[in-house]
Amino acid sequence: MCEELHFSPAGLGLVVSAYFGVSALASVPAGVLVERHGATRISRAGIALSAASLIAVAAAARSLWSLLVILAVGAAGNAMGQLASNTSLSRQVPAHRQGLTFGVKQAAIPVSTLLAGAAVPAVALTAGWRWAFVLAGLLACAAILLVPVEPSSPRRSREHGQATGALIVIGLAAMLAAGSANALGTFLVSSAVSHGIDPASAGLALTLGGAICGAARIVGGAQADRRPDQQVGTIAALLACGAFGLALLSVAGSGALTAGVVLGFGFGWAWPGLMTFAVVRLHPQAPAAATSITQTGVYAGGCVGPLALGAVAGGAGYPTMWTVASSAMVVAAALMLVGSCLLRRHAG
Template identity: 35%
Template sequence: MASIPAFLVGTLAVEMRQSFPITTQELGLAVTSYYLGAACWAVPSGRVAERVGGVRVLKLTPVIGALLLVGIALLSSSWWVVTVLLFPCGMVSAGTATASNLFLARRGKPSRQGATFGIKQAAVPFASLLGGLAVPALALTVGWRWAFGMAAALSIITAVLVPKPTQPRAPATQRRTSLVPKIDKAPIVLLAIAIGLGVFSASGMAAFLVSGTVHAGIAKGSAGLIAALAGAATVIVRIVSGFLADRRASSHFSVIAVMMLVGALGYATLAVGQHLKLSQLIIPGAVIALGVGWGWNGLFNFAVIERHRATPARATGMTQLGGRLGGMLGPTIIGLCINHFDYSAGWALAATTCAMAAAAVVLGDRVLTRRAAT
């Protein structure tokens, strides 16, 4: 529910244009606002979570998110209103991400944390899947505003379902005087760049996949189903890769790099299919690009937390900053590329940045291993 606002805007853009004008470039800026809000709150959210507790944050963020979703449903009369409301939605997403990472690192079974983080990160592509299904289920029947209203109701339900804290909150003086472990920033910066490049590709594709497939001659409902299929593939890959990670002692970052390279091939296939307007290439290209090329996220968080057991929220908050910046720049730059050239050029750019992300992961892993040995 914290991830769904940006995906709903991306998949429902075609229907939203019937209520008010919104160009491809404006759509990219609107989604960028979401990731900008998340980037601004990524690092502070990790500190807040480790100070007040992950569960307490998770009790509050879904309620705030629900109010913002209702605001989009009721108040959106132009693209800039959507843009303004998506900024705090991004902050909610960042707070939810670091708090849930801390929650699972502290309360999850160590032998099952690969699967645990895979399932947790599957929530993001599951939001993409729901966004795709919202097109034929709600947008084409009762209207796009009802999709945001439904998401708000589900967000309130998640707030109720969050479990209670198992330990009382520490006194303020104890929290201030407790020793705060330091984080080696050099490898974290490299890994943040890697996730930023990877999310750059995925967020740009998620924002324009439905619009691109419609432009290629595919019906609106079918385009939404393609987005849902790609989201479902990402859900499956994230969960399966997490379960497999629990059976390996190491090499998690190497697996991530291979997945990114496969994803780059998926983006390239999508670019060719878009250029030739061949659904035979568009569908598998989209599924591989998002399914594998974005299926590494849960494994990535697990690998980072495994190397930073004392500071899981702060470490993932720092890498999340890279991911959020990538998500912020992806829709904008890919949107500009599509606007000035075509959709195939946008997908080609996504393929390039995804391959660069694989190289950055390998480099960050080597630096992290060398620093740890030293």
């Protein structure tokens, strides 16, 4: 894509940051739409918008800027789908199975990344990268038929009783954690090469981390159903493990690389389902509105994190960048604990 559309890796980073930035801006409005029009309608609209953007990339992307505009439209669909699915699951899945359900839902993200990677040799390098986007768009269209119908009319309430202060603190923690975790996918290979490690080995380590991340999200969701009141503390523990893993990446050697990716990505990025579960559990009357605040933090981290950490890497080197990312994740863990206390106070 970079070769055909004439942009550099920095341009690719700009496109990814713009995608997450628009997702962050669209998150709260998308939550309002879900509460007003119902999860089924907004979920279908979000999938349709995402499918249209994928097919538009194949048909109309001719430069960096056209690609950016198309993906910005798709980012709005991403926000709509996330919040609609949160609401649908919170209202249609029994409470004692919601932790596992949200874990499976969030595991779909690293799994989709693995599938996208598989699409490169299977489709992009044979039929061309545009056909890979066409195939993804058609699969997304098929998913519209699988959207569950709400059993009753959507709940509409002016007074949601949200613990807004707690949600903002947790959203800030999510921003720091997501920004740090996203740096792995963005900078791991180039960082490994700077340490003299083969790019293929770094890619395999990242694939391993993604697989562990998906499994950890599902297992974490299952344990959440058994200990529903302790999940924000569990998130803080996962972030502490992730911070240690990111710190290891500043050390040269393939062993430190593998351990760092497993801990930093496998555990440090395993918490989004637990966060959604904890927030939805305390805001069952308005799950989309509540999770829109915390989801904004996740998207903001995906937008700002790679840009800020990339600047650190350019100015001070990769070891310093991983140290900064590790420190940010430690702060995120502390903020999660503060947010947990505030949520308990609101619940009480």
